[in-house]
Amino acid sequence: MQTLLENLxxxxxxxxxxxxxxxxxxxxxxxxxxxxDAVLAxxxxxxxxxxxxxxxxxxxxxxxxxxxxxxxVVAKPLSHGLVLLLCEKSVNLQRLLIEVAxxxxxxxxxxxxxxxxxxxxxxxxxxxxxxxxxGDAAGAAPExxxxxxxxxxxxxxxxxx
Amino acid sequence: MGPPxxxxxxxxxxxxxxxxxxxxxxxxxxxxxxxxxxxxxxxFDISTGLLFFRDGEIIxxxxxxxxxxxxxxxxxxxxxxxxxxxxxxxxxxxxxxxxVSYLLMEAHRLMxxxxxxxxxxxxxxxxxxxxxxxxxxIVDRIRQIPGAAYAVxxxxxxxxxxxxxxxxxxxxxxxxxxxxxxxxLGQAFGAGEVLAATVQGTDQHLLLLATKQHHLSVLVKGxxxxxxxxxxxxxxxxxxR
Numbered sequence: 001m002q003t004l005l006e007n008l009x010x011x012x013x014x015x016x017x018x019x020x021x022x023x024x025x026x027x028x029x030x031x032x033x034x035x036x037d038a039v040l041a042x043x044x045x046x047x048x049x050x051x052x053x054x055x056x057x058x059x060x061x062x063x064x065x066x067x068x069x070x071x072x073v074v075a076k077p078l079s080h081g082l083v084l085l086l087c088e089k090s091v092n093l094q095r096l097l098i099e100v101a102x103x104x105x106x107x108x109x110x111x112x113x114x115x116x117x118x119x120x121x122x123x124x125x126x127x128x129x130x131x132x133x134x135g136d137a138a139g140a141a142p143e144x145x146x147x148x149x150x151x152x153x154x155x156x157x158x159x160x161x
Numbered sequence: 162m163g164p165p166x167x168x169x170x171x172x173x174x175x176x177x178x179x180x181x182x183x184x185x186x187x188x189x190x191x192x193x194x195x196x197x198x199x200x201x202x203x204x205f206d207i208s209t210g211l212l213f214f215r216d217g218e219i220i221x222x223x224x225x226x227x228x229x230x231x232x233x234x235x236x237x238x239x240x241x242x243x244x245x246x247x248x249x250x251x252x253x254x255x256x257x258x259x260x261v262s263y264l265l266m267e268a269h270r271l272m273x274x275x276x277x278x279x280x281x282x283x284x285x286x287x288x289x290x291x292x293x294x295x296x297x298x299i300v301d302r303i304r305q306i307p308g309a310a311y312a313v314x315x316x317x318x319x320x321x322x323x324x325x326x327x328x329x330x331x332x333x334x335x336x337x338x339x340x341x342x343x344x345x346l347g348q349a350f351g352a353g354e355v356l357a358a359t360v361q362g363t364d365q366h367l368l369l370l371a372t373k374q375h376h377l378s379v380l381v382k383g384x385x386x387x388x389x390x391x392x393x394x395x396x397x398x399x400x401x402r
Binding site for chain 1: 200247249250335341342346350351352354355356357358361362365367380
């Protein structure tokens, strides 16, 4: 998973990327050190919480694109979670979305595997995951349990579009 | 309270109604007793307030730039309005720790004090801006852009300008929600002020454009490209009058 995230980070203008599960927990990330686990967990939770209300407006969500004075945040739903990218303002969104699509299938396998594996010990520290693509689905586990907390009630999640 | 009014689109997600004849405190008490989890959006005149419940307790409130108990008390002193309930909509904000009973009693105490003149009345509706007419003209023209299903102009405090229709009221609540989400994510990442936000969906897209004083919210038809609609809007706004 780390390799996939670092590939996304290689797109010019991408600062960091992370994958969150359906409960808004960070599954894995490739962010610079100044973005600590608490920041990433908070962002993931905000997005997960907000998504439920937003999809009552738009139907199943395909993309969230937030532009700020100093950055751009892009979130793309997976079938069992989402990938979030923090970018510079100047990022080429079209190119980024192509890269996300290329990585998407493998990211979805990871998210699916995590959802199946995670509920037993949600707060247990997870071992570092090997980069091998073949190990993605089998070895994936939450990398940042600090943001998990108690599972939240949620009636729905973003289906993949 | 009038009969619940259902929007065809949102019929499955909650209900809406008027608060005339039934105080907001009654609505809050009922939802507290029913251990409601979700969001109540309250509209009064051009203002909008958000009350978030978790298991019957109020955990967060927003009204304009106010949050927490101050927002709650502000909403409570509105003399009437309309509300909409969105079950299971949650928030990461947890600005209120006190019980519903305490909040209601404190709200009524503050209202009594205001009535007796011991407290100043909170700020009224925002003053009408000098360029409001021009802004509303632009909104009318934006609604004519192919692909734009509806558009509404709000102040950054969430107050709707110049449109009392049901569609505008509905879009106002959705815009407040998106603006709140974008603001929180921006704060988390230190990304600066929100300039624009787009949510692309299969049914329709929600587009939020921020200016110094306003939020322009546009509902874009699902079959249209929000990016194209946005560029048309920008052309229109930039065009000399």
